Amino acid sequence: MASAAPKPKIWNDPFWRGLIFQGALLVVVLFLLAGAVINARDNMQARGIPTDFAFWDRPASFDINQTLIPYSATSPNSQVFWVGLLNTLLVAGLGIVLSTVIGFAVGAARLSTSWLVAKLAAIYVEGIRNVPLLLQIIFWYNVVLGNLPHPRQAAPFLDIAFLSNRGLFVPAPVFGPGSNAIWIALTIGIVGAILFRLWAAKRQRDTGRQAPVGWVTAALVIGLPLLAYLAAGRPIGVDYPRLKGFNFTGGQRLTPEFVALLLALTLYTAAFIAEIVRSGILAVPKGQSEAAAALGLRATPTRKLVIMPQAMRVIIPPLINQYLNLTKNSTLAVAIGYPDLFNVFSGTVLNNTGAAVQIVFMTMAVYLVVSLITSVVMNAYNARMSLRER
Amino acid sequence: MAGFVRTAPEPTLPPPAASIGVVATLRDRLFSGPLASVFTVLGVVFLAWAIPPLVRFLVIDAVWSAPDGAACRAPGAGACWAYIWRKAGYFTYGSYPIDQRWRVDIVFIVGAILIAWLLIRRAPWRSVAAGLFFIAYPVMTVLLLRGATTLGLAIVPTDMWGGVLVTLIMALSGIVFSLPFGVALALGRRSTLPIVRFFSIGFIEIMRGVPMITVLFMANLMLPLFVPESWAPDRLLRPLIGVALFASAYMAEVVRGGLQAIPKGQFEGAMALGLTYPQRMRLIILPQALAIVIPGIVNSFIALFKDTTLVAIVGIFDFLRAVDTARLDPEWAGPTITATGYVFAALFYFVFCFGMSRYSLAVEKELAKSRNR
Numbered sequence A: 001m002a003s004a005a006p007k008p009k010i011w012n013d014p015f016w017r018g019l020i021f022q023g024a025l026l027v028v029v030l031f032l033l034a035g036a037v038i039n040a041r042d043n044m045q046a047r048g049i050p051t052d053f054a055f056w057d058r059p060a061s062f063d064i065n066q067t068l069i070p071y072s073a074t075s076p077n078s079q080v081f082w083v084g085l086l087n088t089l090l091v092a093g094l095g096i097v098l099s100t101v102i103g104f105a106v107g108a109a110r111l112s113t114s115w116l117v118a119k120l121a122a123i124y125v126e127g128i129r130n131v132p133l134l135l136q137i138i139f140w141y142n143v144v145l146g147n148l149p150h151p152r153q154a155a156p157f158l159d160i161a162f163l164s165n166r167g168l169f170v171p172a173p174v175f176g177p178g179s180n181a182i183w184i185a186l187t188i189g190i191v192g193a194i195l196f197r198l199w200a201a202k203r204q205r206d207t208g209r210q211a212p213v214g215w216v217t218a219a220l221v222i223g224l225p226l227l228a229y230l231a232a233g234r235p236i237g238v239d240y241p242r243l244k245g246f247n248f249t250g251g252q253r254l255t256p257e258f259v260a261l262l263l264a265l266t267l268y269t270a271a272f273i274a275e276i277v278r279s280g281i282l283a284v285p286k287g288q289s290e291a292a293a294a295l296g297l298r299a300t301p302t303r304k305l306v307i308m309p310q311a312m313r314v315i316i317p318p319l320i321n322q323y324l325n326l327t328k329n330s331t332l333a334v335a336i337g338y339p340d341l342f343n344v345f346s347g348t349v350l351n352n353t354g355a356a357v358q359i360v361f362m363t364m365a366v367y368l369v370v371s372l373i374t375s376v377v378m379n380a381y382n383a384r385m386s387l388r389e390r
Numbered sequence B: 001m002a003g004f005v006r007t008a009p010e011p012t013l014p015p016p017a018a019s020i021g022v023v024a025t026l027r028d029r030l031f032s033g034p035l036a037s038v039f040t041v042l043g044v045v046f047l048a049w050a051i052p053p054l055v056r057f058l059v060i061d062a063v064w065s066a067p068d069g070a071a072c073r074a075p076g077a078g079a080c081w082a083y084i085w086r087k088a089g090y091f092t093y094g095s096y097p098i099d100q101r102w103r104v105d106i107v108f109i110v111g112a113i114l115i116a117w118l119l120i121r122r123a124p125w126r127s128v129a130a131g132l133f134f135i136a137y138p139v140m141t142v143l144l145l146r147g148a149t150t151l152g153l154a155i156v157p158t159d160m161w162g163g164v165l166v167t168l169i170m171a172l173s174g175i176v177f178s179l180p181f182g183v184a185l186a187l188g189r190r191s192t193l194p195i196v197r198f199f200s201i202g203f204i205e206i207m208r209g210v211p212m213i214t215v216l217f218m219a220n221l222m223l224p225l226f227v228p229e230s231w232a233p234d235r236l237l238r239p240l241i242g243v244a245l246f247a248s249a250y251m252a253e254v255v256r257g258g259l260q261a262i263p264k265g266q267f268e269g270a271m272a273l274g275l276t277y278p279q280r281m282r283l284i285i286l287p288q289a290l291a292i293v294i295p296g297i298v299n300s301f302i303a304l305f306k307d308t309t310l311v312a313i314v315g316i317f318d319f320l321r322a323v324d325t326a327r328l329d330p331e332w333a334g335p336t337i338t339a340t341g342y343v344f345a346a347l348f349y350f351v352f353c354f355g356m357s358r359y360s361l362a363v364e365k366e367l368a369k370s371r372n373r
Helices: A014-047 A077-110 A115-129 A133-144 A180-207 A213-231 A256-282 A286-294 A299-335 A341-353 A356-385 B021-030 B034-060 B081-093 B098-119 B126-146 B164-189 B194-209 B212-226 B237-261 B264-272 B277-292 B294-314 B319-326 B337-371
Strands: A155-157 A161-164 A167-170 A172-175 A236-239 A242-244 A247-249 A252-254
Touching: A014 B194, A014 B212, A077 A115, A077 A256, A077 A299, A077 A341, A115 A256, A115 B021, A115 B034, A115 B337, A133 A256, A133 A299, A133 B294, A133 B319, A133 B337, A167 A256, A180 A213, A256 A299, A286 A299, A299 A341, A299 A356, A299 B212, A299 B294, A341 A356, A341 B212, A356 B194, A356 B212, B021 B034, B081 B098, B081 B164, B081 B319, B081 B337, B098 B126, B098 B164, B126 B164, B164 B194, B164 B237, B164 B277, B164 B294, B164 B319, B194 B237, B212 B237, B212 B294, B237 B277, B237 B294, B264 B277, B277 B294, B294 B319, B294 B337, B319 B337
Parallel strands: none
Antiparallel strands: A155 A161, A161 A167, A167 A252, A172 A236, A242 A247
8 A cells, every 4th residue: 555655756755855955055065165265275375374383383472461380472372372271261260269159149148038138139140240241341450450559558458468550469378398298188188078978978878877077077178287287397388468669579469450350250250150049049849948847957957958959950050151151251351451361362472473263263172172071061960960750 | 595606707806016017027028037137237237338439429429511521530529420421422323424423313213113113012013023123124224324325325434333333233233143043053953954953053062162252353353364355344244243143153042942842742733734844933833932032032132232342352343442442532531530431331231231131031921921821
């Protein structure tokens, strides 16, 4: 019976139609790509723009005002890449930590039983979220940090940190001989704390008896390095900034660009994180906290053992997304001259060498790799954490 | 012995005195527990610290009208609103010739009417509005703003455009381009054809994985290299293309969310009716999917609107750049000018973005109502 069906016309057959359509698309895309490559080659040759990577090893011949690794104007352009990448990672890493802390605090404040605090948190979130980040960055840089006094009239914080138009000067730790012992003690403490927590969790599962996890963790992570510090003869000193002549010496100088960028990125991202945290907590059904109350749990264990573990499941994917956004947004450093990867590499090196195509693609590749790795990890995490329903 | 049977209900007692009135409300809302009380007190302290200097700077000490910057330079002067008022034309039109600014005004007014028509969900003939907004309006905008000698309109080169005009052009052309292109990408991502899916996913993920400023840089520096020299796009068009491509990738993900929310039965029902793929999408799937994601579309428009500030970095004269440049005018230069300009710019963006986010919340509520009936 089925064999009697007439063979459809080729343009009515989904298989052939799909094949023809995709073939056409492939031809068009390849044609555009080839055209772009040929045009780019011709145009670049005509304008004398380099098409190779010879610029990579040439001296950079410009200075960078914040470098985490050795760098001078005679260093090659490749070194600029690494300096910029490290500066990006520095501001992104610090921004992620600080914005998480502020974001969780504000998110919790939005759910506070105090009406005033909830409203203040809401004003913060709405006020920050609805104003472009670039405006906030130049606001912090030009208004708040631009009007700072000369070092002689610097604004002191408890006489150990000073804010002036040369930047923020904070005390810096000085690691003397024997400070290795402290790092070793810290590592042992952290490993020990993790092991203790695993043991305590297992014992609670098996016997129901609880262990003072908080105290033991504190003793291991803080107490052990402290003991090592005392035993090694207090090898860590502190170098305080001092006013000397017209500027500060000693301590650690944070450039105004760094402070402005970090502040703006942190406050901006924190507002988004606060919303994520709030909606994550609200996503936990009310029955959960009621059931916890019925079991006799007090408010704190309810939050810690019932609400937050379920809320985190909702919070973490968009939270990671915000971390990625923060990292990508750190490219706005170019507006105020913080030497991040984009600014020094896609900006200065590109202008000096003219190798636009290579440099822009390399910069995009760096951010793309970070994003793709993160999304692969996130997908794996999601697959592990997603609720398995029957 | 006769029993006591109540014939009328006992009059209701008033609620306990401690649970009504101002005091009880205050206690409920502000001092419901020890922790809440501490936070409330901290909040009051913060307000007492922050509000008075803010009000003094923005209102009491502010200079509301002045012929030049002298009054704003006086010691103790607050925000210099006179400067904003004087520069309003520059902030709105950039260097657009003063006698031609009526053309910009027409574009603004027609755009506002069309957008209101599209956004008011009870308005009639909304498909007509969509057609006008996505096809007729862009053509009219280009003709009016750029000018056409055959129509008797003098040509105004794009490097004279600036301010709010350029910001709105960036944001609106971003949405006009990214909505259809984003729908196409979203459909491509869910297509059964592997090559279509590959290109769609590749484009979306690359665009979403890189910072917007690198896309703008690419559009600005490399677009002229990718085309024959005589085709090199206009200075304003280049970032416009970058913004549109970038926004499309985000729009595609929003639309994909809507497509995924459509029950499978809708696809199957449409197939059972014998509709072709374009008919299924146009008549059954997309109307439902797009209606669901209106809040998402508005939210990504808010993000796009804020992100248009980035074009200032590649040398386009948008609103933020206009504000940032005007503060250097020696006639007005003073200690409060920068802060005044930025506060004004922040208010401008806030009013737009906050308004749009309220709209998207209202739509969301309405949608939830109709879905849970």
